[in-house]
Amino acid sequence: MLHIEKLTKRFGDKIAVDAANISVGQPTMIGIIGRSGAGKSTLLRMLNRLSDASEGTIQFEGEDITSLRGAAMRDWQSRCAMIFQQFNLVPRMDVVSNVLHGTLNKRSTLATMFNLFPQSDIHKAIEILDRLGIAEQAPKRAEALSGGQQQRVAIARALMQDPKIILADEPIASLDPMNAQVVMQSLRTIHEEDGRMVIANLHTLDTARRYCDRVIGMRDGRIVFDGTPEQLTTGVARDIYGAGADFSEAATSTEIETLDRQKVIA
């Protein structure tokens, strides 16, 4: 159903994603790993059409995604939800409104301006929040929630889109282990119960191993590994992370986390 061919993204001289080929036949939960700067986010952003590919094609159920423009592109985005590391909610608005933003593609600007969301959508939003266990937070402002709760709101927004694919760009990188687990579990459940495809950038090997059916490893823009979690041995991981013999999984995972933190602060 999803075929990515020779997908490339250049920023000036820098090649962020280098002729990536991925082919997925049926809804799968895919984890993408790789060290910081490997091109994971860029790949996902091209999939969602938040940025344009420099070369190559993305096909979804026969449709050429890369060539979509205007309304057709936005329609694709509504079918392909995205979850961000920093949640990217509207912090000053309440949780239900944030979830309802998942339906924006179907609503006119005028309707949005006057908050004319149908009653049924509002109810559906609450049900989704309930499914994710945060229905009580519905009337609160998004900024008043904890990180884990905010990320679940973001997932709720994604579900509200009723998407075929959910993309998640390091969804748990800003969360503590407890919340990280809740969020990953939610994604897994969605995948299993609703049969949606989930592609998640992950920065810890163990998470990828634990929750994903298939793991893709990137390094310097290239796909250097594509296989099942079982095939992802420490040696392969060492390759992906370009680490020396002193590579230990635990260390790497925290190291990358530290780098991410720094990026956030900078």
Next chain:
Amino acid sequence: MLHIEKLTKRFGDKIAVDAANISVGQPTMIGIIGRSGAGKSTLLRMLNRLSDASEGTIQFEGEDITSLRGAAMRDWQSRCAMIFQQFNLVPRMDVVSNVLHGTLNKRSTLATMFNLFPQSDIHKAIEILDRLGIAEQAPKRAEALSGGQQQRVAIARALMQDPKIILADEPIASLDPMNAQVVMQSLRTIHEEDGRMVIANLHTLDTARRYCDRVIGMRDGRIVFDGTPEQLTTGVARDIYGAGADFSEAATSTEIETLDRQKVIA
């Protein structure tokens, strides 16, 4: 040489320093410890005459400090330098200018209005900076320096005053351990080489023990301990900090530090 008698400071109902008595016969390095709000800063500020005492007297070499007014008071301030936790430099001016502020009391107002200082003072300032190991920073703006360097500039400004006493209000609370050590060592050296009296508020017991000849403990505005570092046992410390049996030195020291940090941010 320094005799403090029944020194009291009231802010409205609140008694910040409560009838403090201290007597120092010869140049000593004194550390004052106590938890946040104990009255340490207030005591030092009264000594420097940044704030007036409500009651009691300060005598230095027979002179009554508390009753000084106007020019005489400023003259005292020039003999009694003060170093602050936040350095209190003029961040937009260069390092040498900041050091030269130590001579303001001796120079005519008119000349200083145009930032005119004698050549000899400039040379002396740079020598002092050299003594503190930061001569290369001389032409930079103070704000461009690291915290440790800024505190050394503040010490240089104090030395420029050629004071009898140097007061230091938590001089290392905003510094990392490495820089803290450099600054404390500088103060100690000044005390030893120049024979100046140094009174420093400190928030960690170990620093007080390591650098001071005499430690004064304050609690709720009162002096509850006055003795040598050796006499400062964990039990006494527990008293000073008003902590329970679960008191551990390390924990306390960080705890106080955290509190200070919060104050700075707020």
Next chain:
Amino acid sequence: MLDATLGGSTPITVDSIQSSYTAQVKRRRLYGGLTLLIFVLLMVSGFNVADDRNAGGFWDGLHQIGDYPADVLSEAWEKRAELPGLVAKYFPALVETINIAAVSTLIGALGGLFLSLLGTRGLAKWPRLIPLFRRISDIMRAVPEIVIALMLIFVMGGGPVPAMIAIAIHTAGALGKMFSEVAENADLKPVEGLASTGATWSQRMLLGVLPQVAPNYVSYSLLRFEVNIRASAILGFVGAGGLGYELRNAMAWGPGRFDEAAAIFILLFGTIVFFDQISSHYRNRLTEGQGQ
């Protein structure tokens, strides 16, 4: 810098630092002195030129400074009994002045909103046209209201509308700049989040940007409203209706109508101060909670 040497390094270094610093101080004094000199020269010669090109000299006229207000005030004092009546008489003109200011602020703020969104990197709908929208707002800002007002008065005749349009144009430009400074600092994460759901540009702006910038925008608009009340009064002077028009006529008539001038002046002054206070009160409240 972690070496804790207090013993001092080699004297040569200190010497060279001393001399280079002294040189730097000399240079700085020289530049400072030159800047000061140029400034003083500009001020003095500028004053002399202005004094020379003025009909009356500064020093000759200084003692007469109170003559005109004295004339006006003494007449107004004589006829003080009529003042309340006159204030009431000119109240409708005041309303017109305020209306001009309010409408033009509203329209200008809307225009500024679009200019700022279209002219800010990261938000613009057509990123390539950003320079265009910036230039447009620069030009709109640069045109003094009086220019447009005079031209429009010419085409449409006097009245509030030319003033309204003129002020609105300038306001749009001025607010466009201030707004886009705020918008530049806006957090783009929500915008991206909305973009990923397939929201249109207007939806992204409406939901992602506006809630963030609204307090600042409203605060700037209030400030502008203050400014526009003055502008609308001034434009009255050139025929654009409202209180300024009445004031100009009363002043042109001269003695005999100075009481009217005084009444109008009281209204105008009172209004300006009133809206000044109100708006600064609300502006403070709006920007208060933003510190964190």
Next chain:
Amino acid sequence: MTTADLTLTKEHAANLFRRKRLIGFSIPAVIAVYFIYIFFAFDLPGLAQRASLEKAVTLFSDSWSHKVHVTRNNRTGEIDYAVEGERKGRYPEGERPDWVTGDEIITIDLGADHIVRYLPNNRTEVEIPGFPMIEVQAEGRSLTTNLPADLPDWISASKRRIGITTPEGRITLTGARTEVFNYFPGWELFWFTLDSPYHGHGVTEILFGEQLDPSRSNVAGAVTDWWNNKMWRHRDVAWAIGETILMAFLGTMGAAMLALPLAFVAAKRFSPIMVVRAATRRVFDFVRGVDALIWTVVLARAFGPGPLTGALAILITDTGTFGKIFSEALENVDQKQIEGVTSTGAKPLQRYRFGVIPQVVPVLLAQILYFLESNTRSATIIGAITGGGIGLMLTQAIQTQKDWEEVAYYIVLVIAMVMFMDWFSGWLRAKLIGRKD
């Protein structure tokens, strides 16, 4: 969550949205109602009826074009050729534009086969393609013509006056005068008036060609003639712009120098006496509230018209504004620096100099430079009232109703001037604030 709870939550959410919708609707509604009120209060329907687009078009086309008048005085029979019909634009004796030919019969070729002929005995023929030849005879105060009774709307005719307006030019005929206006794009005479030997010569010709005026070198002569151009008055315009900027500069800087010490008096931190503080603040409010315009009128009696009066008006108002801004900046100074300086035994003035000034200077400088730009605009307006600078030239050009190309020229200059000051103050700000004390 139980089903009951969930229903409740849904109910709450629905209520929330009803509330939001209400607010969402009511704000635009209030604004819309206000606009409707304004629509009628400002009599927009009437205005729309009255405002003539045509005139706007005329003005606009006049602003980038010029016209040459060919006027026959029907009493004396003399014919005049003048740009914009002005004395200063008159063709020198014996010269005339090359689209006018003939001696007995003067043929004026307006282009596109529009031809006007001045015949002897005050007769005039007008040839316009697609329309029968128009013949007019002027006699005393009245005109006799061969015009049909049913006229197209580009001809306005009465017994005493005929006006013909075509895209190629305009012709008016009355008993006393017959006049043809021929329009051309561009600002004729912008560089040189007709009496200058350099008129009609290109840049290269003047720079490298042969000497046009035996008594002067080409460049010097051309610059002088351009600078003293009587029609466009470049020298006066340059002076006027200089005067406007001067007013803004003197006013802004003077106000800043006056406001700084006063701001200390008005700032809580530095002025312990409440009454003094409050009084100073009220003074600020007063001078600001009165507005520069009214100060201009007040000062005009004492100082007469001219740039100084304008500068003083700006100075007075801005002293209030700066006083307020500066004192707010002073109240927000960082106490730590002052304390640091105080602890060394510095005297009060020294405390201000080193503890306060370095902190506030960047803020003040930024404000002052910002006002410099905005005062350039105010100075334009004030100049229009107090008599000086480009503002006066502009308003006069608009009010005397002709020469819209001059109006356009001044507008371009004003905008350029303000944008220049905007750029300049930004540049200076970057230069100064980036520097050490």
Next chain:
Amino acid sequence: QDISEFRIGILGGENAQDRMNSYQCLADYTTETLGVETKLFAPADYNGVIQGLLGGTIDMAWLGASAYAATYLQDPEAVDPVLIKVNVDGSIGYHSIGFARADSGVTSLDDMEDKVFGFGDPNSTSGYLIPSIEIPQYKDGVTMESGEYFGEVKFTGGHEQTIVAVNNGDIDAGVTWADAQGNWEDGYNSGALRKAVDAGLIDMNELVQIWKSNVIPEGPIVLRKALPADVREKMTALVDGLHERDEECAYGVAAGETLGFQPVTHDTYVSIVEARKAKIGG
């Protein structure tokens, strides 16, 4: 005492066209005659010149009759009228002309009941003072208060604005100035209408005259009384002889063909002063 400079004020609107430029030759002659620097000032409106004369910052100006009256009323000791312009036909006056759009159906003041009437500048003689006194004399019941006889009475700000306003239909009729010589269809020989015609802004076929005032005396050239006597004499002589000396210059100063200037005294304006006093007070 001596003077260090001589300042000439120039009025906009009614009588001055090209202002500064046309006066430059006079300024040059003045410098030559008095031996001091001469400056020209052109404030934006009547009030500016009046204030300048009152405050002693302007020494000479050519005022409108009403502006002179205003100056006189504020301070009788401020200025003296010395000279007045003589028209080509030897007269020393002009007229205030009431006019309306031809297609409005208004042909006389009788048709103006409940309609909008426009004045120019309040300090203008022909644009306000004289019509405001003479129009109510037209017949019983006519007053100049808004809403009594006329539906509304407005000030447009100046002659030019009045013409535009009438032409546009913003107001139903207005007053402006003209010499009332020559032909209506040309906008008369000189005056604000003529200028508008020349500029192509109006078509006289579309306008009709509905009212004309009695002759209004031209405004005087005034000199400040505080000036030294010899300065006053010299300046009077200079302007008086300008026409003979330099016709081109006189054309510029007088803003049109004239026979030059002739002496005048305050007496010529007594009635105008009275009128203004009655009208405005002060």
